[in-house]
Amino acid sequence: MPTIKRYAISVQYIGKNYAGSQIQFENGKQIAAPTIQGELEKALSTLIYGSRCAAGSEYNNRPIKAIFSGRTDKGVNALGQEVHFDTDETIVASKFLYSINEILPYDISVTNLREVDKSFHAQKSAKKRHYRFEFINRRCKNAFDRDLLRVKYSTDEERMQKSLNYLLGEHDFSSFKSSGTLNPSTICIIYEAKVSKVGDKVIIDIVGNRFLYNMVRTIVGTLLEIEGHNLEPEHMKDVLEARDRRKAGMTVSPYGLTLMKVMY
Numbered sequence: 168m169p170t171i172k173r174y175a176i177s178v179q180y181i182g183k184n185y186a187g188s189q190i191q192f193e194n195g196k197q198i199a200a201p202t203i204q205g206e207l208e209k210a211l212s213t214l215i216y217g218s219r220c221a222a223g224s225e226y227n228n229r230p231i232k233a234i235f236s237g238r239t240d241k242g243v244n245a246l247g248q249e250v251h252f253d254t255d256e257t258i259v260a261s262k263f264l265y266s267i268n269e270i271l272p273y274d275i276s277v278t279n280l281r282e283v284d285k286s287f288h289a290q291k292s293a294k295k296r297h298y299r300f301e302f303i304n305r306r307c308k309n310a311f312d313r314d315l316l317r318v319k320y321s322t323d324e325e326r327m328q329k330s331l332n333y334l335l336g337e338h339d340f341s342s343f344k345s346s347g348t349l350n351p352s353t354i355c356i357i358y359e360a361k362v363s364k365v366g367d368k369v370i371i372d373i374v375g376n377r378f379l380y381n382m383v384r385t386i387v388g389t390l391l392e393i394e395g396h397n398l399e400p401e402h403m404k405d406v407l408e409a410r411d412r413r414k415a416g417m418t419v420s421p422y423g424l425t426l427m428k429v430m431y
Contacts, residue, residue: 169255173287177279178207178248182421183314184274188239188248203275207233207250210270214263215256236289236429237296240381242314242421247297247428251289258282287431295358295430297374298383301423305367314422315368322394324364329400330393331360331371333407334386341410343389345381345418353379353410372427381418388416 182188186200190208211231236249260280267277286292302316303309334357341353359374371390373383393402393416406414 171253171255171285172257173251173253173283173285174258175249175251175281175283175287175289176277178203178245178250179276179278180245180248181274182239182241182243182245185241187241187243188235188245203239203245203248204233204235206272206275210267211252213270214266215254215258234289236293237378237426239424239426240421243424243426245426248426249289249293249429249431251283251287289429292431293429295374295376296378297359297372297427297430298378299425299427300371300373300383300387300419301425302369302387302419303367304364304369314420316420316423318369318391318395320395322369322391324362324369326400327362327369327371327390327394330390330403331362331373331386333400333404334360334373338407339410340379340382340407342406342412342415343382343385344379344412345385346412355379355382383424384418384421385412385415388419390416391419392416 180188180203182203185202185206186198188203190202190204191198191200208231211233216230231252231254233250233252239245239248258280263280264277271277302318303312304318304322306319308317337354337356339353340355344353355378356376357373358376359372361372363370363372371387373386389403389406392398393400406416
């Protein structure tokens with residue numbers, strides 16, 4: 168009987184052209200919308216088991232099932248998404264990386280492959296996740312801003328950092344949770360929350376053990392509400408402690424949000 172091996176891969180993608188990272192179902196049937204998982208499973212099945220496995224679009228026609236460290240929404244990018252899959256085939260990393268990237272669409276790439284123990288799980292074994300949100304802080308547009316959010320009023324780096332500091336540690340993040348959250352648990356640990364500026368670009372880095380649905384985008388929306396209305400940074404603390412989504416700011420556009428790294 169063939170020995171099943173488990174492999175982990177690091178995946179990069181631009182999320183603009185996809186309906187999120189995960190294959191979606193409705194009434195037990197796969198929704199016909201392009202996803203990162205769908206493209207990745209098709210490419211993996213084609214490469215490892217032959218082109219016959221990629222025929223058709225139904226989920227069950229793909230023998231390789233890709234398990235992601237977590238789902239990302241439409242428009243969200245990834246620099247270091249982690250994925251695992253099982254196969255009875257032995258894979259040589261150098262050949263695999265070249266071949267898989269020739270098959271995948273231009274906006275998805277695999278940067279690393281390693282064999283892991285069967286106890287490894289891309290989602291459940293993860294300890295920390297690092298997300299980054301970038302926006303432009305400038306009154307006038309620039310053609311190279313592309314899809315990044317542009318904030319026309321001035322923002323203060325020091326004030327924003329004070330606001331973010333209230334999120335550090337273990338808290339109930341109900342105020343920053345959108346209704347689509349499947350996991351009922353709202354307790355998260357934020358290890359780092361930093362803001363920096365590079366020219367007209369503002370960069371917000373947040374590292375946590377887990378994130379609720381739209382949590383980072385709602386944190387950024389609240390941060391911009393504080394800056395836009397010249398509220399005290401302590402307003403972030405009030406929103407956090409309220410445990411009420413209505414107290415937080417808007418959920419900003421997914422463009423500019425990137426899953427930077429998953430740590431195990």
